[in-house]
Amino acid sequence: MQADKQDILNRLAQAVINMDITRANEIAAEVIRCKIDPYEAIMDGLAKGMDKVNELFENEEYFVPEILLCADAMYAGIEVLRPYLPKEGTWNKKKVVIGVVKGDTHDIGKNLVKIMLDNAGFEMHDLGRNVPYAKFIDTAGELKADLVCLSTLMTTTMDGMQVVIEDLKKAGITSSVMVGGGPISPGFAKNIGADGYAKNVAVAVKVAKSLFQDVHLPLTFKTPEFVSVRKNRGGVR
Amino acid sequence: MTEKERLLKALRGESIDRTPVICPGGMMTTANREIMIQTNCRWPAVHRDAKKMAALSIAMHEETGIENLGIPFCMTVEAEAFGGEVEDGDEITTPSIVNYPLKSVEHWRDLKELNPYKDGRLPTILECIGILSQKMPDVPVPGNLVGPLSLATSLIDATILFKVLRREPENVHGLLRFLTDNSIRYGEALINSGADLIVISDPSATGEILGPELFEEFVLHYLNMMICRMHMLGKPVIVHICGNVSSIYKPLNELDSECISVDSVVNMKEVRHAIPGKKLMGNVSTLLLQNGRENNVRKVSKTLLNFGVDILAPACGLSAKTPVRHIKAMTEAAKSV
Known part of the structure; x- marks a missing residue:
């Protein structure tokens, strides 16, 4: 199960890197089927893939058209997961x-x-x-x-x-x-x-x-505080 | 040696007495607020008035020492003729496209073939080129064109276009072939009206945005088609590429223009080494020209001349707020050699 989950998250990231909307959709649906926390799927799957894309951009392996297509794949995945996310929290997004x-x-x-x-x-x-x-x-x-x-x-x-x-x-x-x-x-x-x-x-x-360095509000999908806030609110499981 | 002879010889690689200094117009905007006020030829009215446009560019030539006549003062004329909605800007802001005629690339077939003698402001530009070449026979008049991919980004949202480069390459090629054919027709009209050379600006088709692979597929071939036709009409061509070009040295070697004009981020020494066959034009920072000290403008210009730049020029369009004496510092550096 644990290995399966990691595998799904990796494939989610890979779909973003591969600019593959269809795969991102399919794997996001698999996330729901396997009852994986959709937030985790966004953070450790889709967003992680996009981080890698940013890296590829910095290294001049990817250029603007590639970034746009990767972002489309990321958003496609998020759209599938969105209905399963808890309602917007009260955390302070900048x-x-x-x-x-x-x-x-x-x-x-x-x-x-x-x-x-x-x-x-x-x-x-x-x-x-x-x-x-x-x-x-x-x-x-x-x-x-x-x-x-x-x-x-x-x-x-x-x-x-x-x-x-x-x-x-x-x-x-x-x-x-x-x-x-x-x-x-x-x-x-x-x-x-x-x-x-x-x-x-x-x-x-x-x-x-x-x-916003001196501000201690959770800023990103990836900060641990943010994750725990979401989990304390019940998540979807 | 007249300014026209010097520039054309520089582009052909023939011997000249000194390096020419130009600012071609079009995307490489050549206008200045002080001179607009002096001549009472002001933006935005000038953009639609051939006589005022001519008067302003002649005054720019005389007051700043720039060795060409550079019109128009924007890069929207082709897009407007294709049905793009243009806002004319104000005293210091250039005209810009505010509404794209295309919502998706596959609809490129709905675009109408250009008639340079009828559509939008194209006749105004042709008239102005005619006035300039007759009034000022010794000063070179470039005909300014926008490269096909950059023109496409004025006809459709760039984000949409860049996404379909990979998703629907055939539609994109259809659009680019169409734009290339039409731009060639406009280029021919510019030459018939008296343009001495052609400058193609391709600000959206940069190596930074596209990378080498897409640049080769969607830019190089179409630019070469345009260049080929202009060469058949006996006119040399300068291509201006924005941004850093280091990722596209290889395809740039296959570009058929005599000369490449580059942005201020580009290291000229590196380009000369990487693209040995091309004349190089550039690349005095327009930020420096506007906000820097006169002395620094002089220094940077001298450094470029000592390095052996083939044509001294600003690296981009001039801001209308650039002080005349700063532009003069650049032109005088070339003339005092």
Whole structure:
């Protein structure tokens, strides 16, 4: 039984790595049949596979199209497991508002960061691309967002990031701000008052986590506290 | 030696007195707010007015010392002609596509063949190229095209497109063949209107995004088809690739353009070694040009010239807020050699 479970979790991770939606669906159904904790299946199966994908991306074995397909497989698995998860808990997931600033319609980098942060346990609110400055301020205020992520791919729009950061401050919103995208440098990020700078998708998760280092709330699917919170609430078995 | 002769000779590998310095326009935006105000040719009105567009690019040439006339000031003209909805931006923001005409790749057959003399802003661009080449016969006028894969990301959500590269390669090839044929037709029209060379920008088709395998399958072949036709019309071609190119050195060796233009993250020495047969253009950081010190711009430009870059140029489009004196620091570095 124990070996079977590990085998199923491994195959779940492998389905994600192999970008195989069908397999992810099938194995997730097997998880339910074998009465394996669906949270464990997400954490030690799907999310673990996605971690490996991130590694492959860092090592330039996988590129953007592969990540997108792996993420699809991961989400397909999660969809199968979702009905068997206990209702949303009261734990404090960090809220993240993410978008591409006005004038730039490239959002592939933003979409990847969203997937990675989502996978790392952040609650993602995606404003899309070509987002007016005020929309960031309004949403961050409404949600009391913990983090605002701004992305641009063009030199011509990076100044908009500064406007957003200044307006957030003017509006008295204390969300941290992480910036990233092609033309941005660490110096630029610092100059415009950003709290974090993510050089690329692979480091975005690390940077986002580091911004909340001193906070002891469970941040990710993988933290032990989080697991125990879920288990104490009864799980599904 | 005129600026036009110098650039064309540089691209053909003939001997020249010094390195040319250009900023081609299109994705490599060449406009500046100070000069827009001076000439009263301001964004966004300029984007749809051939005469103002010409006036602004001539003023850019004269005030900054950039040795070409670079229009348009965005990379949306082809996508708009195909039915993409464009927002014109403002005084410092370039036009951008806000609504894609395609919801899925298989619907590419619904796209209409381009008529460069009729559709969207293409006639405006052709008219402007005509004005420039007649008014300024000694200054090179590049015809700017968007590479097929990047054009595709302006017609359909990039996330959708990148997913189907592996899932539905045949549909993607259908779309890319169609876009290539149409871009070639627009390129021919640019040349007929007076363009002296062709610059293809392919910002979405980077090695960083695609990796070598997909770059070879979905980018290289189509770029070469475009280049081949432009060569048949006797015009040299520069291809600009964004981001780090280290993963695609091998396919880039098979690219048929005379010259490759690269981003600021790229180490020129490494590229020269890895792609020995190509002229190299670049790669003064546009961030440095906007926010750095004049002196540093001069230093970086000098370093590139000493290294032996074939064409000195910004690494990406210029921000409209880049101070004129910073652009001048770059152009003067080339001219003082």
